[in-house]
Each structure stands twice: as structure tokens, then as C-alpha cells.
Amino acid sequence: MDLRYSEAEEKFRVELREWLAVVLPTLPPKPSALDWPARRIYDTTWQRMLFDAGYAGIDWPVEGGGRAASPVEHLIYLEELEHAHAPYVGVNFVGLLHAGPTIVVEGTPTQRARFLPPILRGDEVWCQGFSEPGAGSDLASLRTRAVRDGDEYVVTGSKIWTSHAEVADFCELLVRTGDEGSRHRGITWLAMPMDRPGIDFRPLRTIAGSTEFGELFLDAVRVPVANRIGEENDGWRVTMVTLSFERGTAFVSEVLQSMEVLRDLRALARRSGAWSAGEVRRRIGHLGAELDALWALARRNVSQAARTGVPGVGGSVYKLGLSELRQRIGELGMDLIDGAGLSWDELEGLDGAGPIGNAELVNTWVHGFSRTIAAGTSQIQRNIIAERILGLPKG
Amino acid sequence: MDFELSEDEAALAEAIRSLCAGRFPLDRLRAAEGPGRHIDTAAWGELADAGVFSLQVPEVAGGVGLGMAAASVVFEELGRALVPGPILSTHLAAGTIDGAAEGKTVVGSVRRPATSGAEAFVPTLVGHLSSLGVLILVGDDGLTAVDPTELDAVALGRSLDPLTPLWRIDHLPDGRPVGGVEEARTWRRAQWVLGGALLVGLAAGTLDMAVAYAKQREQFGKPIGSFQAVKHMCADMLVASETARSAVHAAAVTIDQPGVGDPERAAAGAGLLAAEAAIKNGKTSIQVHGGMGFTWEVPAHLYLMRARVLAQSIGPVDDLAELVAELY
Numbered sequence: 001m002d003l004r005y006s007e008a009e010e011k012f013r014v015e016l017r018e019w020l021a022v023v024l025p026t027l028p029p030k031p032s033a034l035d036w037p038a039r040r041i042y043d044t045t046w047q048r049m050l051f052d053a054g055y056a057g058i059d060w061p062v063e064g065g066g067r068a069a070s071p072v073e074h075l076i077y078l079e080e081l082e083h084a085h086a087p088y089v090g091v092n093f094v095g096l097l098h099a100g101p102t103i104v105v106e107g108t109p110t111q112r113a114r115f116l117p118p119i120l121r122g123d124e125v126w127c128q129g130f131s132e133p134g135a136g137s138d139l140a141s142l143r144t145r146a147v148r149d150g151d152e153y154v155v156t157g158s159k160i161w162t163s164h165a166e167v168a169d170f171c172e173l174l175v176r177t178g179d180e181g182s183r184h185r186g187i188t189w190l191a192m193p194m195d196r197p198g199i200d201f202r203p204l205r206t207i208a209g210s211t212e213f214g215e216l217f218l219d220a221v222r223v224p225v226a227n228r229i230g231e232e233n234d235g236w237r238v239t240m241v242t243l244s245f246e247r248g249t250a251f252v253s254e255v256l257q258s259m260e261v262l263r264d265l266r267a268l269a270r271r272s273g274a275w276s277a278g279e280v281r282r283r284i285g286h287l288g289a290e291l292d293a294l295w296a297l298a299r300r301n302v303s304q305a306a307r308t309g310v311p312g313v314g315g316s317v318y319k320l321g322l323s324e325l326r327q328r329i330g331e332l333g334m335d336l337i338d339g340a341g342l343s344w345d346e347l348e349g350l351d352g353a354g355p356i357g358n359a360e361l362v363n364t365w366v367h368g369f370s371r372t373i374a375a376g377t378s379q380i381q382r383n384i385i386a387e388r389i390l391g392l393p394k395g
Numbered sequence: 396m397d398f399e400l401s402e403d404e405a406a407l408a409e410a411i412r413s414l415c416a417g418r419f420p421l422d423r424l425r426a427a428e429g430p431g432r433h434i435d436t437a438a439w440g441e442l443a444d445a446g447v448f449s450l451q452v453p454e455v456a457g458g459v460g461l462g463m464a465a466a467s468v469v470f471e472e473l474g475r476a477l478v479p480g481p482i483l484s485t486h487l488a489a490g491t492i493d494g495a496a497e498g499k500t501v502v503g504s505v506r507r508p509a510t511s512g513a514e515a516f517v518p519t520l521v522g523h524l525s526s527l528g529v530l531i532l533v534g535d536d537g538l539t540a541v542d543p544t545e546l547d548a549v550a551l552g553r554s555l556d557p558l559t560p561l562w563r564i565d566h567l568p569d570g571r572p573v574g575g576v577e578e579a580r581t582w583r584r585a586q587w588v589l590g591g592a593l594l595v596g597l598a599a600g601t602l603d604m605a606v607a608y609a610k611q612r613e614q615f616g617k618p619i620g621s622f623q624a625v626k627h628m629c630a631d632m633l634v635a636s637e638t639a640r641s642a643v644h645a646a647a648v649t650i651d652q653p654g655v656g657d658p659e660r661a662a663a664g665a666g667l668l669a670a671e672a673a674i675k676n677g678k679t680s681i682q683v684h685g686g687m688g689f690t691w692e693v694p695a696h697l698y699l700m701r702a703r704v705l706a707q708s709i710g711p712v713d714d715l716a717e718l719v720a721e722l723y
């Protein structure tokens with residue numbers, strides 16, 4: 001076991017850190033969270049800067065146009081971006097972390113040439129059409145149907161939890177091409193252009209009052225057969241490629257960001273006097289120990305990926321642990337600010353010029369509830385751990 | 396950076412695992428349950444021969460010359476096998492107390508209460524006293540050594556962990572100094588990490604037992620492990636043991652490799668999470684075993700009771716949580 005970075009890894013870190021120090025001050029101010037067109041411009045501008053500096057698709061293979069950084073370099077990349085408070089991947093999430101890696105592995109040379117460069121350059125944005133109102137955790141029961149008509153599929157149905165669809169150019173879409181009841185054997189993966197007639201998007205308002213995702217209604221949308229990734233009815237396997245990417249390094253930034261929130265909460269407790277209560281100190285210490293452990297687990301998962309080429313099964317353990325931990329950090333924040341936690345408006349004065357304001361803490365707490373649901377609920381994660389790691393029989 | 400076991404570390408774990416399977420099978424351990432039992436000196440000698448005690452003694456001094464990371468791998472296996480006796484304090488005393496490294500002197504340790512002194516009344520429980528050659532008192536200001544034969548000790552009739560017989564001592568002498576403030580801090584830190592490793596072994600060992608039982612025990616015509624209520628208990632046990640294992644390994648490496656982190660914070664956090672994982676998993680394993688889990692015959696309880704013994708020796712866990720908060 002070795003936690004020291006090699007000379008080459010340190011060199012990579014220093015170069016990245018120096019570049020970030022130069023470019024981050026040149027970024028425009030962050031747009032409002034509710035202004036999706038402005039967010040697209042901001043996020044894709046940042047992506048273009050990464051591309052020009054050779055950091056786009058850091059973990060993608062060279063044949064996909066990526067940098068082919070090692071898993072350890074990828075970890076360093078995420079660590080440095082988080083420490084420097086660089087922009088989050090934002091609207092580029094699906095393209096860079098889901099659709100792109102899938103096309104790298106499963107796409108034809110023509111498809112790679114068509115779809116990958118615009119993702120890396122920040123020219124095209126993707127959204128995800130996997131879940132449906134009737135197919136959540138049981139994704140294989142999805143019913144959005146695609147019927148072949150010459151060189152096109154005609155797609156009808158609805159999708160849900162689709163993020164930033166209103167600014168997306170393509171949707172990675174799972175459709176039913178097999179018989180009803182064919183489950184995972186009758187699903188196909190399509191790259192659906194979002195400018196086609198028949199697509200309607202209705203945003204959903206979250207419990208945080210924000211519009212982060214919505215419902216996608218598809219009425220006889222025509223998608224070229226050339227946009228099918230993989231074979232017809234082989235979309236489930238194609239999708240699993242994406243999901244294994246998602247559980248590799250996808251949550252590394254979150255653990256580092258949570259550490260920063262906890263340090264802010266510690267400073268808040270110190271200043272407010274809450275620190276004098278042993279229970280508060282123990283809660284902070286406990287959360288801190290757990291975050292340190294998850295950071296260690298992240299490095300273990302990355303080391304496994306570096307050795308074997310695939311992220312280890314530890315990804316589910318990490319995801320489950322982190323999402324529940326984030327909820328408890330949110331609860332600590334709410335407890336520390338007491339009455340100020342009843343307001344989404346920033347209450348200067350009630351909390352003083354804090355290291356972290358009440359609005360952000362309320363936001364952290366409320367968003368915590370999505371962590372144990374999104375990207376596989378905690379209950380599904382427990383099933384995965386029990387069946388795939390511990391080898392318990394399927395129910 | 397490669398935070399997976401090296402080939403040597405994996406081989407070491409395997410060697411200790413097979414030593415434990417051969418020398419400390421559960422039925423043989425259980426035959427020695429009960430008050431006032433002595434440590435099996437032949438088995439203790441085999442632990443010494445395998446390098447368990449001399450592992451971190453430098454090669455020039457006749458030891459194996461490995462670090463905390465290797466030791467954490469070894470102690471996890473010893474914990475998993477429920478190996479009884481003060482293996483950790485003997486390991487830590489090697490190089491300081493004559494005969495410890497070679498397995499000739501069994502060394503125990505106990506936290507010295509802040510109020511200790513010749514006249515202070517300090518009822519203290521010490522495990523395996525009749526087998527000890529030396530008892531180390533671990534205080535904040537240093538380490539002292541006491542001759543156990545000079546202590547006025549009373550053997551207890553029953554101890555919580557049937558494999559850790561206890562003696563009650565009402566008067567602790569000051570003892571002769573064998574280490575200063577720095578040695579005491581190093582001792583405590585190593586206790587958190589390697590005590591944590593023993594606890595991770597318990598947490599993982601009891602999980603393995605629970606999973607094996609859940610696969611084999613049938614109700615409603617199916618293995619109980621096919622029911623989500625049972626699955627989720629087992630999954631939570633794995634989250635606890637894997638998280639704690641990562642923390643223990645990271646703390647060990649942080650001690651071995653200066654500059655990669657704060658060793659005090661890493662060690663305290665590792666001890667905290669390992670103690671909690673072992674106690675939580677010990678309890679859950681009893682629940683997974685159902686009525687059989689509450690019987691003396693099924694060894695599920697042994698893991699929980701040993702976890703209590705070890706958690707007490709490295710704790711109080713509340714102090715560890717406060718220390719992490721202080722250093723965060």
C-alpha cells in the first residue's frame with residue numbers, strides 16, 4: 001500500500017494546478033441556477049477551455065479523442081479541480097460521463113467521429129432518457145417504444161428525471177424494440193437529436209424549488225437508424241458500460257466538497273459557541289472520520305481500476321456510504337443554524353458573516369434527500385452489494 | 396499511488412490466515428473458554444516465529460523490519476480468527492521489553508488513570524494477568540512497566556469475553572519508566588491503528604459468518620439471504636467493515652509515509668470507525684442468526700464480546716471522535 005504520488009503524477013498535478021491558477025480568474029461570473037441557457041454557455045465555455053488545454057476527456061482513451069490519463073491522474077485531476085473551486089462538469093455531465101464513454105466503447109468509427117469531438121469541445125450537450133414514470137429502479141421494464149420505418153425509428157413514449165433537456169442537442173435514449181415483456185433483452189440505445197418534431201419537455205419543480213430535471217414526452221419522434229449505438233435489442237448491455245463508468249470516480253469530487261462543508265461547519269460551530277457542547281464536537285469528529293475513510297476508499301477503488309482496468313465493486317459501498325453521510329452533514333448544518341434554517345433567504349445578522357450562510361446550508365440539507373435516490377437508490381445499492389459482492393441469492 | 400495490498404502484503408495476510416486456521420481453529424479456542432486460563436505458550440511461540448511480535452523491530456535489532464501497513468494486515472487476520480491474548484501490547488513492547496519480540500515475555504497493557512499513584516484507589520481490569528511477564532501502564536506523560544507478580548490482583552469469575560479472562564487490581568503502582576511522552580503518544584496511536592485492524596478483522600469475520608448462515612438457513616422455502624430485510628443488514632455490515640478497513644489501512648500508511656497526511660487524525664478516526672464497525676456488525680450478526688445467534692453454542696457472540704474488549708482498550712471512542720474534530 002502506497003499513498004505517495006510518483007514524480008510523473010506530481011508533475012501532472014503541478015502543471016494542472018498552475019494552469020487552473022491562470023485560467024480560473026478569467027471565467028465570467030457564475031450564472032443563476034435557474035437560467036439554463038446561461039448555464040449552458042458557462043459550462044460549455046469551461047469545457048472549451050479544458051479542451052484547448054488538453055484536459056478534455058481526461059479519462060477517455062486516445063482513440064476517442066481523450067487524454068487517456070491513468071485512473072490515478074484522473075483522481076488528481078478531480079482533486080485539483082475541486083480544491084481550486086473550478087466549475088462543476090454541469091450540462092456536460094451526460095456527454096462526458098455517460099453518452100461519450102458509451103460511444104467510445106460501443107460506437108462505430110463513423111459514430112465516434114460524429115459524436116465524440118463535439119462533446120469534448122463543449123459544442124454539443126447531451127441529456128439522458130433512461131427512467132420512465134413506470135420504470136425507475138426497475139429500468140428494464142421501460143415501455144417507450146421504437147418502431148422501425150425504413151432508415152428511421154419512430155419513437156413514442158415518455159421519459160422522466162431528464163436533466164437540462166431544454167439546452168441539450170442529443171438525448172441518450174433507451175427504447176423498447178423487443179416484445180412487450182422482453183425486459184432487458186428488448187432494449188435499444190439511440191442518440192436522439194433534440195431538435196426533432198414531436199419532443200415536448202415539461203420541467204419538474206424539486207423540493208428545493210429549483211428546476212433541475214423534468215419529463216420528456218415523445219410523440220412519433222423520428223430518429224435515424226444510423227444513430228443507434230450497438231445492435232438492436234442489445235441496448236441493456238450497452239447501457240451497463242455507462243453505468244460502470246458512473247460508479248468509478250464519479251463521486252470523488254463530492255467527498256472532497258463535503259470535507260470543505262464540514263470544515264465550514266466546524267468554523268461555524270467554533271464561532272457560534274456550539275463547539276462547547278461535547279455532542280457537537282463528537283458529531284463533527286465522527287463525520288470527519290467517515291469522510292477521511294471514504295476518501296481512502298475512493299483511492300482504493302481507483303487503485304483497483306488502475307490494476308484491473310475496471311472500477312471495483314467498492315463503488316457501490318462508496319456511493320451508499322457517501323450519500324447517507326451527506327444527509328447527516330446537512331442535518332448538522334441545520335442544527336447549528338437553528339432558526340435561520342427555516343429560511344431560504346440569506347439572513348445576514350442572524351448568523352453573522354459566516355463561513356457559510358444559512359441559504360447554502362438549507363440547500364445542502366434539502367439536496368441531501370436526492371443523494372440516496374439518484375443514480376440508484378440506497379435500497380438498490382444494498383441489493384447490489386448483497387447479491388454481487390456478498391453472493392446472497394436473488395429474491 | 397497504489398492503495399491496494401502489495402504482493403508481499405497479500406502474501407503476509409495469507410500466511411497469517413493459514414497459521415490461524417491451523418493453530419487457532421475456533422473449536423480449539425473455545426475449549427479454552429473460562430476464568431483464569433493461561434495463554435497457550437506453544438501457540439504464542441508460533442505467533443512469535445511467524446514474526447507477529449518482531450514485525451516492526453528493525454532488522455539490525457533482529458526483527459522483521461516492516462512497518463505499520465504490514466502490521467495492520469497481520470492484525471486484521473489475527474482479529475478475524477479471534478486469536479486471544481495481549482498480542483497487540485506484546486507487539487508494541489517488542490524492542491523495549493526484553494523477550495517480547497521472541498515471544499518469551501507476554502506483555503499486557505492498561506491505560507493508567509490520571510489519578511494513579513501509590514495511594515490512589517483505582518480499580519482496574521487487566522486481561523490474561525496470570526500469563527503476563529510485564530504489564531505496561533500507558534499514561535499521557537509516559538510508559539511505565541510493572542511486575543505483575545507484585546500486584547494484588549483478584550481473578551474474576553466471569554468475563555464478558557470468555558476468551559479474555561480478567562483480574563481486578565485495586566492499587567496500581569507507578570512502575571519503572573520505559574518511555575516518555577513521545578513513546579506514549581506513539582503507543583496510543585499504534586493502538587488505535589492496530590487495535591482498529593483487529594476490530595476490522597472481527598467486523599469482517601462476523602459478516603462472513605452471517606452471510607454463510609443467510610445462504611444456508613431456509614424459511615418460507617427459501618434461503619433467508621434472499622429476503623431484502625436480511626440482505627440489507629448484510630450490506631450495511633459490509634459498508635461498515637470496508638469503510639473501517641480503508642480508514643485503518645490509510646492510517647497505517649500515513650504513519651509509515653510521512654507527508655501523506657495527519658497521522659494522529661487518521662489513527663484516531665480509524666480506531667473510532669473500526670470499534671463502531673465491529674460492535675455494529677457483532678450485533679447485526681446475532682440478529683441474522685436469529686434464535687441460534689442467542690445461543691452459547693453459535694460463536695456469533697464471541698465477535699461482539701471481543702469487540703467490546705478491544706473498543707474499551709483503545710477508547711473511549713467519544714474521545715477519539717473529539718480528537719478528530721479538534722484536528723479537522
